[in-house]
Amino acid sequence: MSIRFELRAQPSKTMVWLSPIMAIALTCCVAMVIFALAGLEPVSALATFIFSPLADLYSVGELLIKAAPLILIAVGLAIGFRAGVWNVGGEGQLILGVIFGGFIALTYGPTGGIWVLPAMVVGGAIGGALWAGIPAFLRTHFNANEILTSLMLNYVAQLWLSYLIFGPWRDPAGFNFPQSAPLAPSALFPTLIDGTRANASILIALVAVGLGWALMSKSFVGFQLKVTGLSEGAAKYAGFSAKRAVWIGMLAGGVAAGIAGVGEIAGPLGQIFPTASPGYGYAAIIVAFLGRLNPIGILFSGLLMSLLYLSGDVAQMSLGLPSSITGLFQGTLLFFLLTADVLIHYRLALEPARPLYRREASNGL
């Protein structure tokens, strides 16, 4: 007997949605192995890991507030990924949102009125779009690889934010800690559910899901983007501009990440720290793939990834494991997802071992 991979005539629609579930199940298995290695009882540790972040209303609020930026960024990135545009600069675009939104909040927040928060959101979107526009411009004009350029800009953005927080934006009353002055109330999102920290940024994420779905499933632009992603040659033949696809793909991610950045500072933190993002820009890449680059799917995968972030804190507090275990599980999840995705295009065929010549003959179609 041997196992062989057989090309399917059509990509399997079932496997497209079964694959994330398989990946999650396999990641849980790996998690149990790691818990066992750490000397914990695997099953109960996994149960603690998954369920304790959902124990009460406050925790559910935390889940939503962490899921919001992940969903928002992932929807934006997915539009690019669908078009074959590899924007991995979500992290830097988010930070630009923090910088632009933060500038408006710190300058006009104390004196301004209710317009401050909307201005921050617009400013953040512009900041993210500008940062995403750089790789788009370099790709369309100079053919520079957008993965490398957008990634390099992540580091530049982080250094820019550090400069601001350690320099001009440092809170004079902050005991020399690297943090900005607290943001004025007019620069903060209103709380949505009493007794939690869940705020209106969740609504923005939901709007993004709706817009993303409409763009990708209902509009001609979305169709053009998808065709470009599937086959650049076909897109060219149909007269769809590849450059436009790059611009739309990059800017969608940039705008979304920039707004998510504003959501971070105008949310529970209410202050700007050099570590404004706990890696949301990178995690959103996983969220986008796990959600099958589909806004509705991303809604669920974003919640799952948010749970993983909260579970990391639980792991630290009640299981005695470092919270960086979240990153490990994120990577494992993505790996298993890509492995399971192989089954979208191939099927496993069990066949008895045969002499070579007969296999040749059966392949001779």
Added chain:
Amino acid sequence: MGFDLLPILLSTLIAGTPLVYAGLGELITERAGVLNMGVEGTMVTGAVVAFAVALTTGNLWLGVLAAMAAGALLSLLFAVLAISFRANQLAVGLAMTIFGTGLGSYLGKPYVGMALVQDATQAGGGLAQLPVVGPLFSAIHPLIWLSWDYCSAAVWYFLARSRAGLALRAVGEAPTSAHAIGYPVVRIRYWATLFGGAMSGIAGAYMSTVYASLWTEGLIAGRGWIAVALVVFATWRPERCIAGAYLFGGATMAQLFAQSAGIGLPSELMSALPYLATIVVLVLISRDSSLMRLSVPASLGKPFNPQG
């Protein structure tokens, strides 16, 4: 004058060496037609593994070997997915980076804040006793020497002069033809990927054990990505890759140069220099589309199916 120049040259060497290792490794992988964007994650894992092993055993070389093994193991994962299962190489590479970074920060947690005590006599050996040039030998770590003779020279010879190197290039340029002649395309791509992983492992090991003598999150700081960009900059030629590595090494050390020259720019701007330089260099090389077409291995990033 000579004494002012020497430290600058030395620091450029020290900062450029990890890029020599990672860049040459990735170059070999890409010349076989495999685009492994997971260098950053492999370097992070290699750095942690090397640091942990070197710290517990007290032997730097065991650490380096362990990092090589870890790097090769990680890239084996990449190879199975990207070469055998023909998954999207960009996606798998990205997954490698996220996974390797996560694995590194998880494994490295207990070692944060510990320092590796370097045995000063280990570097250079007896050569350090020589007059005049002696300090050079004690200042230049054996891993730097190795990056010249073992890596640079051997990689150049392998690619340009050896039969195996010819096969590797054939696989990267025209896998179908190479397959038709009878070269094992998949196996050669596996070896090229494993080699790249092991080299990234050394690069990571160098960062944690020689460069910094400690492990901290953010130690690698994008050097793996710079190495990937470096291969493009080098137009897939090893000798240019080495020159580029020292160029970027110099950019990393720009902060020191600026300080010694009394230039009062914000340190963050100086730290951003290598990343900005990478972007500028990528643009300069990539804009010449005919040069790119001639240089890039023709099958780069494209999966090969031996069944046709």
